[in-house]
């Protein structure tokens with residue numbers, strides 16, 4: 001692994017150096033060959049086990065925790081920072097560079113009252129969802145490995161400590177900009193330096209001047225809109241969309257109480273600490289905009305209000321267009337890039353009526369959509385229709401749908417395209433929970449199977465078909481605690 005230190009060298013004052021606290025008797029729980037390849041590591045061995053558990057210093061690494069702040073559940077927290085994540089530098093890979101971070105590596109100057117650790121349950125969930133989202137083509141940080149230990153860590157009960165080795169194209173969050181905007185007497189200069197760094201590292205097409213800043217922010221708005229469109233399309237609820245968990249590159253970032261929808265439910269809340277549903281599934285698009293508005297405020301020293309507002313106005317149209325194109329692909333009709341508003345409204349209505357039916361009839365979101373791979377839009381709808389209890393309502397919808405879908409000349413190709421747009425497998429919380437309990441009892445096979453399964457979510461994988469079954473009653477729509 002070849003590391004460079006651009007953030008460390010260029011942004012003194014934006015982090016503090018700190019060494020990991022050794023993790024006693026570490027062992028591998030999970031390893032991603034795909035993620036390892038991104039950073040040029042061949043395989044797990046004892047050297048990497050010692051390095052990633054923080055027990056052995058990697059000579060070419062710097063060890064530091066970044067400072068940031070953020071709006072948490074609507075209120076501003078002026079100083080957060082990496083309280084349990086330590087960054088080693090940027091690994092240079094064939095397809096770009098990746099920050100390498102040890103999440104759960106012990107206290108840092110930003111830990112406040114926390115212990116700097118992560119528990120196995122949450123480290124495993126972060127790993128599985130990172131790799132699962134990547135396989136669904138949803139922009140995300142990646143996970144290289146999870147390292148387990150017997151270190152006692154207290155949450156609601158006594159648990160075991162673990163480290164996720166996280167790879168991120170960048171760890172810079174909206175909250176980084178907020179920290180220097182609200183908290184630094186040299187705010188203009190500090191915000192500008194950070195923006196220059198992001199542009200030079202990730203947006204070489206833009207210059208570091210007024211026109212470049214404006215174009216860059218428009219791109220941040222667009223990538224955030226595209227990301228959240230994808231979450232809505234695949235039924236992914238993030239759960240803690242605080243501005244300190246929003247990546248400046250529009251990648252899914254920080255996985256706590258997240259959940260995919262099992263049964264379709266618009267107002268599904270996956271986070272136990274969010275009783276009012278600020279981050280409910282249906283609220284995500286609006287919260288994405290709210291968060292971008294916070295970022296825009298922090299960028300006022302370098303971008304005019306008019307330019308910021310103009311960029312923010314593109315958020316909703318970008319999100320809607322992206323959402324329609326992807327939902328069109330799932331349902332099997334083409335959505336042109338340029339649609340009139342009336343056409344968009346019609347498509348939104350057709351899709352909305354379908355999801356309403358799913359909600360009314362308490363159907364599984366993923367499994368029902370997968371049935372589009374088994375229907376013929378010109379005729380046989382049985383595979384899909386059989387999912388519904390109230391078939392009369394379904395038939396009404398199907399008639400409208402048939403009018404929207406163009407004549408299908410090659411049914412096999414059409415169905416194959418539906419298979420590639422509608423995953424058979426998603427990460428279901430209860431399955432992660434079961435596999436983690438098994439791993440804590442010493443048997444890693446459940447975790448490995450789940451990891452394998454989620455790498456190829458669109459494949460039938462007949463031997464593992466039971467993973468696509470609806471959850472048992474106890475495991476349906478599990479609401480997760482925030483403690484991790």
Ligand SMILES: Nc1ncnc2c1ncn2[C@@H]1O[C@H](COP(=O)(O)OP(=O)(O)OP(=O)(O)O)[C@@H](O)[C@H]1O
Nearest residue numbers: 080081082083084085111114115116117245254255
């Ligand atoms: N166990 C802990 N010890 C110290 N600090 C913590 C701990 N858990 C969370 N924090 C800090 O609390 C803040 C909010 O936590 P949040 O759960 O959003 O982040 P995280 O999961 O720790 O990390 P990241 O956002 O890097 O994925 C962050 O500053 C985080 O570092």
Ligand SMILES: [Mg+2]
Nearest residue numbers: 244245253254
């Ligand atoms: Mg966080």
